[in-house]
Amino acid sequence: MSQTPDASSTPNESSPKRDIKDDIVWHAHTVTREDREAKLGQRGVVIWFTGLSGCGKSTIANELDRLLLDRGAACTLLDGDNVRHGLCAPPAVLSEEHSEEFASRFGLGFGPIDREENIRRIGAVTELFASAGVITLAAFVSPYRRDRDRVRKTIESSGQKGDFLEVFVDTPLEVCQQRDPKGLYQKALAGEIKNFTGISDPYDAPPNPEVHLKWKEGQTPHEQASVILQELENRGILKSKRG
Ligand SMILES: Nc1ncnc2c1ncn2[C@@H]1O[C@H](COP(=O)(O)OS(=O)(=O)O)[C@@H](OP(=O)(O)O)[C@H]1O
Numbered sequence: 012m013s014q015t016p017d018a019s020s021t022p023n024e025s026s027p028k029r030d031i032k033d034d035i036v037w038h039a040h041t042v043t044r045e046d047r048e049a050k051l052g053q054r055g056v057v058i059w060f061t062g063l064s065g066c067g068k069s070t071i072a073n074e075l076d077r078l079l080l081d082r083g084a085a086c087t088l089l090d091g092d093n094v095r096h097g098l099c100a101p102p103a104v105l106s107e108e109h110s111e112e113f114a115s116r117f118g119l120g121f122g123p124i125d126r127e128e129n130i131r132r133i134g135a136v137t138e139l140f141a142s143a144g145v146i147t148l149a150a151f152v153s154p155y156r157r158d159r160d161r162v163r164k165t166i167e168s169s170g171q172k173g174d175f176l177e178v179f180v181d182t183p184l185e186v187c188q189q190r191d192p193k194g195l196y197q198k199a200l201a202g203e204i205k206n207f208t209g210i211s212d213p214y215d216a217p218p219n220p221e222v223h224l225k226w227k228e229g230q231t232p233h234e235q236a237s238v239i240l241q242e243l244e245n246r247g248i249l250k251s252k253r254g
């Protein structure tokens with residue numbers, strides 16, 4: 012097999028300073044974001060759920076997804092566990108179909124750099140959905156403020172300020188540990204899982220989320236999702252049901 016140089020790392024001989032990014036040119040589409048949002052009768056936004064494992068992100072996001080759909084909204088939901096079966100799969104999954112080199116280069120774990128790449132990829136995907144006018148829910152631990160802020164910047168620079176709503180699901184670690192639906196806290200506390208958020212890895216709580224869901228004993232996922240829905244109405248992102 013002929014060995015072609017890796018174009019991404021080999022500057023073009025004719026202009027040594029040239030970089031591959033100079034050859035990637037943005038293509039303006041005929042159908043604009045405004046066309047799509049007008050047709051859908053809604054703004055494309057990203058609703059980003061962050062919080063410890065077990066805090067309720069997926070449950071509340073699922074509930075909100077249902078509430079939005081029942082109101083006729085075009086919406087979708089991306090969830091940490093699910094995305095890590097495909098787009099952000101670990102090396103062990105990738106090596107089933109790809110080489111070991113490929114798997115170790117593109118597979119993601121839970122170290123800080125891997126989480127940075129995980130959130131970067133998902134941020135780029137949510138931007139594509141929001142640009143298509145879709146209300147896009149994303150439920151990821153996303154423990155590092157810097158990573159979340161980069162997604163906010165991506166979303167708001169491609170749309171407008173207010174297109175990114177951070178939802179902090181602020182459930183205490185003790186409650187998450189009691190819940191422990193996947194037994195991961197038990198394994199993390201036994202040292203069987205490294206870099207576990209809240210146990211052996213940090214979590215940067217959002218200082219100023221658009222929605223702060225402080226834990227209240229007995230509050231249901233429906234009630235929590237309804238708080239977010241109300242915020243979407245208050246911001247004019249959703250038409251109020253009361254007309
Ligand atoms: N080390 C470690 N730390 C945190 N979470 C872990 C870890 N290992 C596996 N899991 C499970 O993976 C889910 C988190 O994946 P995310 O993609 O949301 O994580 S991150 O945003 O990259 O931090 C998370 O899912 P949720 O419990 O739904 O949050 C965990 O169940």
Ligand SMILES: Nc1ncnc2c1ncn2[C@@H]1O[C@H](COP(=O)(O)OP(=O)(O)O)[C@@H](O)[C@H]1O
Pocket residue numbers: 062063064065066067068069070071150190192229230231232235
């Ligand atoms: N408001 C709530 N009240 C009681 N239990 C909840 C609530 N929200 C979620 N749960 C439960 O907590 C566990 C973790 O929820 P999940 O949505 O998987 O959290 P995350 O996605 O943040 O890991 C699940 O067993 C879920 O049923």
